[in-house]
Amino acid sequence: MLHKRVASLRRIALIGLAGALAVSMSACASQRGSGQGGGDTLVFGAAGAPKNFDPIFNDDGESFRPIRQMYETLIQYKPGTAELEPALATSWTPSADAKTWTFTIRQGVKFHDGTPLDAAAVCFNFDRWYNMKGAAAQSQMIYYGDVFEGFAKNEGDTNGSPLYKSCEAKDDHTAVLNLNKAKGALPDAFGLTSLSISSPAALKQYNADTVTQSGDSFSYSAYATDHPTGTGPYKFGGYDKSNNTITLVRNEDYWGTKAKTAKLIFKIIGDENARKQELAAGTIDGYDFPSPADYNSLKSAGDQVLIRPAFNILYLGINQKNNPKLTDVRVRQAIEYAINKSQLVKNKLPEGAYPQDQFLPKNVPGHTDAVAKFDYDPNKAKQLLADAGASDLSLNFYVPTEVTRPYMPNPVDLAAAITDDLKAVGIKVNVVQEPWNGGYKDDVQKTGKQDLHLLGWTGDYADAGNFIGTFFGRPKGEFGFNDPQIFTALSTADAQTTADAKKSAYEAASVLISQYVPAVPLASPPPAIVVGKNVHGLVPSPLTDERFNTVSKG
Known part of the structure; x- marks a missing residue:
């Protein structure tokens, strides 16, 4: 994904690793995949820091990985494939000219703040994106710009005519999206992580549309940094920049398959060799994009090298x-x-x-x-x-x-x-x-x-x-x-x-x-993702669209 092109990477020091690696190889092997916090906590080594946690303002894999666990889209990609399956919409139907899309919204779903998901909430998100103001904010909506081509008022580099026309909530569970023209990327693009559905109440409470720019740097609202609110199987538990960890906690009210671990921690480790060493030391349970040169040694140590289809x-x-x-x-x-x-x-x-x-x-x-x-x-x-x-x-x-x-x-x-x-x-x-x-x-x-x-x-x-x-x-x-x-x-x-x-x-x-x-x-080339021998249920995705709610340890 461009997202995947501009993934944020940060090199950090690996504190105390030398002592951990001084133990015997057999001890390391016994610790592999144990992670921090025991069997009810999964720790995954992330290659870089997220830009923020508001889906619409992101376009890189390191931001999308935690976002995917907290948010959901109308349509999603079936695990392990690029095929479409229902998510927040149980069905979607285009008109004959493909300029109107009717979504049946799943019933009984709540956002993490307890407010209900309904057709009005879905339309609120589409209207928010279309009416986004300011060159700074629009410049950060890379995927929206690619798919929907323009805004109500183009203020940044985007100069296309908007694809979006309107969204109508026919009733609580029927949202009708009207477009100005047909778009061949649909319905597949409705599954883009950037187009995840946020809580309207939280968006308004935390001034989510506030984006400011200073030189090449951008600042985001409290919604994007501290209060991301979706419908996913994990909820935001905090981002501790002092020790480079993002903590997510299980959403006990999730409508679907509840997360098998109470906590999911993303530990940011900028160096690939350091991620490999932390897996050996047992301080993380897995990491992404292991070097092909390490596949055999990882397998020999008992780790699972899961190969994604080349996409x-x-x-x-x-x-x-x-x-x-x-x-x-x-x-x-x-x-x-x-x-x-x-x-x-x-x-x-x-x-x-x-x-x-x-x-x-x-x-x-x-x-x-x-x-x-x-x-x-x-x-x-x-x-x-x-x-x-x-x-x-x-x-x-x-x-x-x-x-x-x-x-x-x-x-x-x-x-x-x-x-x-x-x-x-x-x-x-x-x-x-x-x-x-x-x-x-x-x-x-x-x-x-x-x-x-x-x-x-x-x-x-x-x-x-x-x-x-x-x-x-x-x-x-x-x-x-x-x-x-x-x-x-x-x-x-x-x-x-x-x-x-x-x-x-x-x-x-x-x-x-x-x-x-x-x-x-x-x-x-087919990329891989690696997890410890006691990690189960992770399905490698050709889109790098892995979901962690099905993952357990033991």
Whole structure:
């Protein structure tokens, strides 16, 4: 998810670990997965701090992980899949033109503050999002902007015409959503964590819409920081920044399967090796995105390495803004010919990864064998560079550090292999390393300082628009190109309301994109999540959409 692109990572010191690791290996093994607080508390090692706890103002995985346990959406993704199933809505029905959606709201559900969920509460949330005021607040509503395209009054970077028209509560349990046009991403996008339903009473009590900006920093309301109020199986118990822990407590009034642990603690540990050591020491019960190099040692120690289906794309971005030679498609083709994707997958990515020739995973409709292919051919790359007068090509290659992403387990190692391939065809490469949250994202996605960059995406739902529409649906600073033919093809595909028409339209768009080469698709690797041997019931999700209420210890 962009969410998943801009995940917040913070490096912290691991206090007292040396003493814990001084015990014998057998003692460590006996402690593995015991966690802090015994069998009624689950402790999970988080890679970074959350931005806040208001779903609508978030777009990163580290914020979404605790939010998913506290909130629910109208529709959710069936555990372990990208398929849809009922959540706060027991059914959803589109009109013939797909411009009206009727939701039957689940009865007997209460928010954590005791107020009831009803159709009016659902409409309150949709109206809140649509009427959000201020450039600062709108700029933080990344997913809403992508799906609903505009606000009642656009005050920030969003300049589209709003998809949303109105929401009517026909009765307590019937909410009717009216749109200005059909949207192909629906109904799948209704399951986005950003579109979780909050308590209207709590939103009003804690001035939830107050967002202020100072430079690149944002401040949020008490609702977002201290009083998040959803309907989920866990309630907010506090965020202790002094010891980097987020505590959630079981919602005893939950309408569905009640949480199997009384407490769920997310312990923020910014270093991946430190997370592994804490699992060995028994101070956490699991963590996300273990290094593929550690899979065997973790399994040997008795831990469970749960592999998610590959539902992502790793790519080499090409920014055409700074170097005129990159505007020549032959140069961009040469860059793709130069990279040995098969070797990259074999040497640098986990088992189950596969090379990519397009920007959609194989299991997303719109993936097609008809795309233009530029298989590894360094001689062809050299010839194209010569034909384009670019044999002296010199590029600034931006690479992130202090980050582990589902599609990018070790960006520095991946970048080194790519750099060697590019140098082998005569391209001069200046590697610029920047911390993920220390300049990289802004330099690459906003200011566009780079010529090349390493990035990727994990899908939020099984719709091609969530991949190629997000990347190439409009001009973006990350790629620095403007091709109306591609934009039109993606807009046309997004407007299709039948599965067959949408699949065909996205296949056509995929072919156009492959011919234009706005970036180089590299691979789709399957990420893992690891838990101790005594942890049961965690279902790995291709969307990284794991729910912890089904998880027990013992």
